[in-house]
Structures are given as C-alpha cells and as structure tokens.
Amino acid sequence: MKGLSPSEKEITHDCAETTGEAIDELEKSLKTLANLQGSDHKADEMNDLKTWVSAILTDEYTCTDEFDGQKVSKAVKNTINKSVLYLAQLTSNCLALFNLLDY
Template identity: 40%
Template sequence: MENLLSLTSFSLLISFLLLRSPSAVGFPAPAPSNNDSDFIRTSCGTTLYPELCYTSLSRYANAVQSSPAQLAKVAIGVSLSNAKRMAAYVSNLSRHADYGSDHRSAAALHDCFSNFDDAVDQIRDSLSQMKTLGSGQGSVRFQMSNVQTWMSAALTDQETCTDGFQDVPDGTVKSEVVKRSEKVKKVTSNALALVNCVAEKSG
C-alpha cells in the first residue's frame, strides 16, 4: 500500500510539473490553441496563396498568438529562410552544371543568383526592421514603409530570376530553377501581403 501511495504521489508530481512548465522537464511545448491557428488561417485569407501561407506559418501559432505584427515578422523569417536556400541552390548549380555550348543557361543562372542574393539582403533588412518595430527608432508607419519597400524589391528580384529563363531552352536546369523560384516567390508574396495589413493598421 505504501509503495502504491508513493507511486501515486510521484505521478501527481509529474502531472503538476507538466502543467506548470512542459519545457522544464524536457517535453515539447503544448500544441497551439485553436484560436491561434484560426487567427493565422483568417489572416492568410488576405494573401494570394492562403493554403501555402497557412501551412508554412501555422507551426508558429504559439509565437504569433493573435498579433498581426508578430505574424508578419514570422512570415518574413520564413521568406528569408526560403530565399537563402534558393540562393545557395543556384550558387551550387552554377558551379557544377554542365552547360555545353548553352551560354544562355549559364548567364541566366548567374543573374538568378545575383537576384536572390539581393533579395536575401532586402528580406534580412525587413526582418531587422520588424524586430525594432515601435522601439522609438522612427514612427511605426515609417518603419513599416521601409519593410514594404524592401519586401516589394525582394519579390521583384525573385521575379527577375525567372524572367531571365524565358529565352533559355527547356531542360532540367531551367524547369527545376523556375519551379523552386516560384515557390519562394509565393512565400515572399504572402509575407508582403501580411506586412501590408500591418502597415494599413499603423497608418
């Protein structure tokens, strides 16, 4: 009986610790609430690619909660990660691809990397600005205007990458680069839409 009581007390203690702080005993944080997820789904409804928006951002519902500015910041961070991976992919491809006599592919890849490299810088600047939002470094409206400008420029650079392949003959390199670029453009477009929502409210 004494062992049974000790085991019960131990179980109650563990349950109490889990309720108090899951991470303190090495367990993952609780799943996001339905309200947080619903906020992200509703917000993503303002974007051009709502399903992609929701699937790429819903995992951050705990951090976002119901904050439009926090959601925009997370979306910019996701856009940055995608753009950095794309820049690295194109850079690696341009070093190892066998173009033969097709100089147009080589030129398109070189320009694409340059465009994505610029986009990474612009998205990184946007994220840095979002992290100082409302901190006194200029008005929120001014800060959001900066973010809008940089994210729009990043999206333009990404579109320029795919435009550069229009005159390139169809092939594996072209199709793969364009396909991956389109995904990154959609993520960036969604982030810009969420930024615009915050900018409208700050105005």
C-alpha cells in the same frame, strides 16, 4: 554546373545572385521589423518595409525574364522556375503578414 551551356551558366549565376540579394533584403526587412518597437516613426517604417518587400517580389521574377531569346533546357527552366516560385511565395507571405500589422 556541369553540362550547362554558357548561356545556362550565366542565367543560373544571375538568378543565384538575384535570389541571394532578395534573401538579404528580406532578412534586412525582418530585422527592421524587429526593431520597430521603440521607433517614433512606425507607420513610415512599415510603409518602407512594404515597399522593399514589393520590390523584392518584382526582382525575383527578373530572373526568369532572362530566358527570353536564350537557349535554355527545360530542366534548367523548371529548376529555376520552382526556386523563383518558392521564394516569391515566401516573399508574398511576408508582405501579407506586414499588411496585417497595425502600426
């Protein structure tokens, strides 16, 4: 992280942490989905999954909220925005696929 201002370092660190947590939650959701086959509470568990993934989608955008009132270079903003957008698209796709499943 050479060449970044202290606020940019803090923002990139926070965004990396938020992104890591989002990825962990997606992995947890996919594992839960894989284990639904023998469950007696499939509908409830699917609703939980959809809630978790929706929350992940919301959390991903909190990263870019940190730009407000901070001096952040255009390059750093663009890099973070691209990463957040990519992860948001993956998360949104997961949610769409979960909504197609009939449990």
